Amino acid sequence: MMLAPMNAKYPTIIPTHPSTSPTRGLALFALALFPLLLACSDRTLQREGESELEWGERLFAHLGCVTCHSLSGAQLQGPVMGQAWLGEVPLRTGETAILDEDFVRRSISDPTAAVRQDFFPVMVPYLDLTEGQVDALVAFWREKSVVAEGADNE
């Protein structure tokens, strides 16, 4: 059968049942491998001749922070990065915290200590990180923040 010229620019799509789709099978296989890969790649949590910021960025991706905190401004489960450094963080209790190193550090080790308003306390504490790893994550979070109005970001 000849394709009408109008259809010619579209790729032929062969519908398959989701459960029999080879892509889905592949995705499930990759998903099953993921924990194994993660366990084998622990080495990559160490600093490897990079700056602290680069290390922080790598940890941010590797530890999965990026699945809840987007770099792009997309609203995921957690607050977006890129808020005002030294700016106010509204908390569930009605109090406010200041976005500084102490706050970020505490948010990593004890996220439910000060839960941000309008967010669910779904973040698990990261307790196995070394001081250096936490410092690198804090440095990265700070780097991604913007300067608060009237605040000295130095």
Ligand code: HEC
């Ligand atoms: C399962 C999703 C999830 C993951 C993974 C996650 N977080 Fe969070 N995070 C949240 C949520 C939700 C909040 C807000 C609620 C709260 O304060 O506990 C939050 C709050 C924070 C805050 C406070 C920010 C603010 O504006 O209140 C920081 C800093 C933070 N996370 C850093 C991290 C880092 C660093 C990692 C990776 C080591 C990480 N998070 C992994 C969901 C997540």
